[in-house]
Amino acid sequence: DAGVIQSPRHEVTEMGQEVTLRCKPISGHDYLFWYRQTMMRGLELLIYFNNNVPIDDSGMPEDRFSAKMPNASFSTLKIQPSEPRDSAVYFCASRKTGQSAGYTFGSGTRLTVV
Amino acid sequence: SQQGEEDPQALSIQEGENATMNCSYKTSINNLQWYRQNSGRGLVHLILIRSNEREKHSGRLRVTLDTSKKSSSLLITASRAADTASYFCATDKGNQFYFGTGTSLTVIP
Numbered sequence: 258d259a260g261v262i263q264s265p266r267h268e269v270t271e272m273g274q275e276v277t278l279r280c281k282p283i284s285g286h287d288y289l290f291w292y293r294q295t296m297m298r299g300l301e302l303l304i305y306f307n308n309n310v311p312i313d314d315s316g317m318p319e320d321r322f323s324a325k326m327p328n329a330s331f332s333t334l335k336i337q338p339s340e341p342r343d344s345a346v347y348f349c350a351s352r353k354t355g356q357s358a359g360y361t362f363g364s365g366t367r368l369t370v371v
Numbered sequence: 372s373q374q375g376e377e378d379p380q381a382l383s384i385q386e387g388e389n390a391t392m393n394c395s396y397k398t399s400i401n402n403l404q405w406y407r408q409n410s411g412r413g414l415v416h417l418i419l420i421r422s423n424e425r426e427k428h429s430g431r432l433r434v435t436l437d438t439s440k441k442s443s444s445l446l447i448t449a450s451r452a453a454d455t456a457s458y459f460c461a462t463d464k465g466n467q468f469y470f471g472t473g474t475s476l477t478v479i480p
Contacts, residue, residue, distance in 0.1 A: 261413075290467075292470075299470065299471070299473065300414075300459070300470040302467060302469070305467065313467065348413055350413075359419055359461075359468075360416060360468065361416070362413035362414045362415070364412060365412075365413050
């Protein structure tokens with residue numbers, strides 16, 4: 258298995274532009290999580306899905322952020338419009354119900370909004 | 372918040388020495404996990420300890436859990452330069468994990 262795959266690895270965009278981050282979880286995993294990591298705030302859980310259904314989006318900072326999971330093998334996190342304070346590393350992670358091995362994280366997308 | 376807090380924030384040791392990191396949390400948990408993050412990479416799961424366990428070993432890693440004190444420790448024995456990374460504890464209740472702020476470990480060759 259190739260693990261959790263995120264794209265792009267790096268994204269530089271101008272303030273006000275729309276940004277879409279993508280994630281492919283491990284096949285068979287039924288939970289998918291989006292995290293944001295910054296020096297100031299550490300790792301923040303933004304939203305998570307179970308069987309493609311959003312369960313808790315209380316961590317999504319603003320209405321500018323939205324996430325979808327149209328099928329078991331794909332999820333997107335969209336920021337529209339982007340702002341410089343959105344600059345961070347965004348991680349996607351997946352896990353399987355009952356699995357004791359914890360989350361499997363992707364390599365992250367480093368977003369820079371200028 | 373169930374977020375864990377690691378201590379110390381940063382630790383620097385010589386290769387071959389042992390490294391101990393601590394994690395404190397606020398509410399009851401089902402499991403506690405430790406993760407490692409190398410610079411510029413995602414987090415890698417190291418070990419899970421359940422709330423009814425007190426100690427667990429995996430290779431050079433030893434984790435303890437004291438639920439009465441709401442704390443855990445991660446011991447890395449005979450450290451290597453490759454152990455240089457940030458280490459996070461993660462506590463859970465249900466399906467969500469809450470990560471602490473991390474300990475940055477530097478192992479000097």
